[in-house]
Amino acid sequence: MSGFRQNCTAFDGVIGTFSAIPHPVAVEITAAAAPDFICIDCEHAQIGRERVEDMIRAADLHRVPAMVRVPGHAPEAIASALDAGAAGVLVPRVSNADEARAAVAASRFPPAGRRGVGPGRAAGYGYRIAETLKSANETVVLAIQIETAEGLANIEEIAAVEGIDVIFIGPGDLSVTIDAMGPANADRLNAAIRRIADAARAAGKAVGLFRPDGSDVATWEKAGISFYIIGSDAMMLSAGLAAGLKQARSET
Known part of the structure; x- marks a missing residue:
């Protein structure tokens, strides 16, 4: 999985999904479908710190990289996910360059950042600290999420921040904050998405989008x-159940 960062930034296309069901079994079922990665959603799903580590273990068992969408900007949350062995983090609601730089600092060891050194799972519980210090800054993926009107307005400055691997667009919250909800406002939302994508690509960053x-x-x-998170395990479970029940009812 050391090539995950290269895959994310190569502009060749990677496709994953959110893991929102708080159980390792759900991760294993998702991994069996062979996504390029999963993103454990600790922002909107009820997934605690200990369970995150178990879910990352389940993904590792199937050799599927696991990112974590952290709840917010707190450096402790970013460090916790990375110490648990996450291949990267997705930081939500980044709205200006200072917040982007803070995310970089929290996800990188010195001198590139301020991530603390600890004997967590990623460092082999203390047995691989030197190895982790040597490799982590080159392998961990940092994705920041642009989903506010302020983030849209500041996208050129945000995209210029060094250390960001993926600029990820959250169209749901973005549509709310720029008053572009619903089919009638699709053109306005799509124009905002394209503006973010253009600014990110001009700065040499990979661009991600939720669908x-x-x-x-x-x-x-x-x-x-080139970087997509498609739905979530919970959404797909719901859709699959609904489709299966509808088919069964239509045949009775």
């Missing part, structure tokens, strides 16, 4: 977006 399903990935690839 509820994969039906329009080909369209967004033309806009330079």
